[in-house]
Amino acid sequence: xxxxxxxxxxxxxxxxxxxxxxxxxxxxxxxxxxxxxxxxxxxxxxxxxxxxxxxxxxxxxxxxxxxxxxxxxxxxxxxxxxxxxxxxxxxxxxxxxxxxxxxxxxxxxxxxxxxxxxxxxxxxxxxxxxxxxxxxxxxxxxxxxxxxxxxxxxxxxxxxxxxxxxxxxxxxxxxxxxxxxxxxxxxxxxxxxxxxxxxxxxxxxxxxxxxxxxxxx
Amino acid sequence: xxxxxxxxxxxxxxxxxxxxxxxxxxxxxxxxxxxxxxxxxxxxxxxxxxxxxxxxxxxxxxxxxxxxxxxxxxxxxxxxxxxxxxxxxxxxxxxxxxxxxxxxxxxxxxxxxxxxxxxxxxxxxxxxxxxxxxxxxxxxxxxxxxxxxxxxxxxxxxxxxxxxxxxxxxxxxxxxxxxxxxxxxxxxxxxxxxxxxxxxxxxxxxxxxxxxxxxxx
Numbered sequence: 001x002x003x004x005x006x007x008x009x010x011x012x013x014x015x016x017x018x019x020x021x022x023x024x025x026x027x028x029x030x031x032x033x034x035x036x037x038x039x040x041x042x043x044x045x046x047x048x049x050x051x052x053x054x055x056x057x058x059x060x061x062x063x064x065x066x067x068x069x070x071x072x073x074x075x076x077x078x079x080x081x082x083x084x085x086x087x088x089x090x091x092x093x094x095x096x097x098x099x100x101x102x103x104x105x106x107x108x109x110x111x112x113x114x115x116x117x118x119x120x121x122x123x124x125x126x127x128x129x130x131x132x133x134x135x136x137x138x139x140x141x142x143x144x145x146x147x148x149x150x151x152x153x154x155x156x157x158x159x160x161x162x163x164x165x166x167x168x169x170x171x172x173x174x175x176x177x178x179x180x181x182x183x184x185x186x187x188x189x190x191x192x193x194x195x196x197x198x199x200x201x202x203x204x205x206x207x208x209x210x211x212x213x214x215x216x217x
Numbered sequence: 218x219x220x221x222x223x224x225x226x227x228x229x230x231x232x233x234x235x236x237x238x239x240x241x242x243x244x245x246x247x248x249x250x251x252x253x254x255x256x257x258x259x260x261x262x263x264x265x266x267x268x269x270x271x272x273x274x275x276x277x278x279x280x281x282x283x284x285x286x287x288x289x290x291x292x293x294x295x296x297x298x299x300x301x302x303x304x305x306x307x308x309x310x311x312x313x314x315x316x317x318x319x320x321x322x323x324x325x326x327x328x329x330x331x332x333x334x335x336x337x338x339x340x341x342x343x344x345x346x347x348x349x350x351x352x353x354x355x356x357x358x359x360x361x362x363x364x365x366x367x368x369x370x371x372x373x374x375x376x377x378x379x380x381x382x383x384x385x386x387x388x389x390x391x392x393x394x395x396x397x398x399x400x401x402x403x404x405x406x407x408x409x410x411x412x413x414x415x416x417x418x419x420x421x422x423x424x425x426x427x428x429x430x431x432x433x434x
Contacts, residue, residue, distance in 0.1 A: 033268065035276065036279050037265065037268045040257075040265075041264070043257045043261065044258050047254050047257035048254065048257075051253070057250075059252065059253045066253075118265070124340075
């Protein structure tokens with residue numbers, strides 16, 4: 001595992017790598033508490049990064065980028081670059097059932113490592129550590145990986161409502177450069193209008209507007 | 218408003234206090250972006266605080282205390298101590314509809330202020346700022362305000378399942394100091410057993426065990 005931080009307290013590193021299955025768990029605590037801490041520290045670091053980088057993005061955009069950058073998928077992508085799975089301390093049973101490739105284990109250990117660096121070296125060091133690891137994921141594609149329409153659908157379905165509906169409410173301009181206006185409606189949540197140069201673009205913009213409204217509630 | 222931090226950049230303070238309704242919003246940005254940032258910074262600060270203070274609490278306890286300490290209720294309690302509502306910059310319409318006492322507005326401005334202190338003074342200053350304000354809320358009562366049973370019910374209901382059921386599975390010991398074993402079961406989620414000196418205590422312990430299991434998934 002090639003990480004850009006040297007621990008002063010190697011016990012913290014060991015704890016961050018220790019799966020709960022590990023037999024001598026009582027003596028050597030597992031990563032669970034550090035994972036709790038690291039999750040929150042990661043959230044703060046990524047929030048600061050995108051807040052500063054995207055000075056003109058409204059809150060809804062920032063939330064969208066944030067959820068993509070701290071998603072299980074993103075964390076696994078980053079963790080696999082440094083082959084975290086190979087270094088997890090686990091018992092034979094967990095290992096034999098594929099524990100080293102288990103996405104949950106990998107995510108948990110990555111978060112625990114961030115928590116451990118934060119405790120060992122402070123906020124600044126943990127920020128350096130995270131930004132260094134996350135560097136390759138800051139492309140627009142990664143950050144907008146889950147587009148506003150999918151994200152809105154996820155939010156709506158989590159609260160047990162039916163999926164949002166989209167309707168073209170206006171078309172204007174000459175045919176080769178039409179502007180479409182779309183209205184999105186989500187059950188019990190509300191609706192939002194937005195324009196775009198294609199129906200798809202207008203739908204995405206409308207979904208984003210509705211997500212922003214939700215974030216402000 | 219008596220807060221323990223002097224801003225170097227007073228524009229950040231102003232932005233944190235500016236409600237989106239404020240007319241000149243285009244020139245003076247509102248608190249929404251800062252609120253996004255402050256929410257995550259608050260989460261990290263509180264996580265560190267309870268991680269260090271409760272060295273022997275398992276992750277489930279930490280999560281429970283954390284959600285209580287960053288709940289809307291807790292944020293409003295803290296914000297009202299320094300009368301934040303009186304200082305929000307808002308338009309007449311918002312003011313006339315009770316905007317200064319609106320719990321959402323108060324929560325948003327409190328989070329935005331934390332974001333502003335963080336940007337203005339760095340992590341350490343924002344930590345001092347938050348811990349100073351939150352000081353009175355760190356009693357066990359406040360942190361455990363929402364007990365494990367209510368929290369488990371909330372988690373389960375959010376995912377659209379029916380409420381968890383509790384069953385006494387064992388009673389042992391002499392009648393004046395009986396020990397009860399309770400099993401809690403939540404639909405599609407799983408079950409957990411725990412002991413207690415009363416049925417209520419055993420139920421709480423079982424709920425907590427199940428929450429911990431969920432957090433580790």
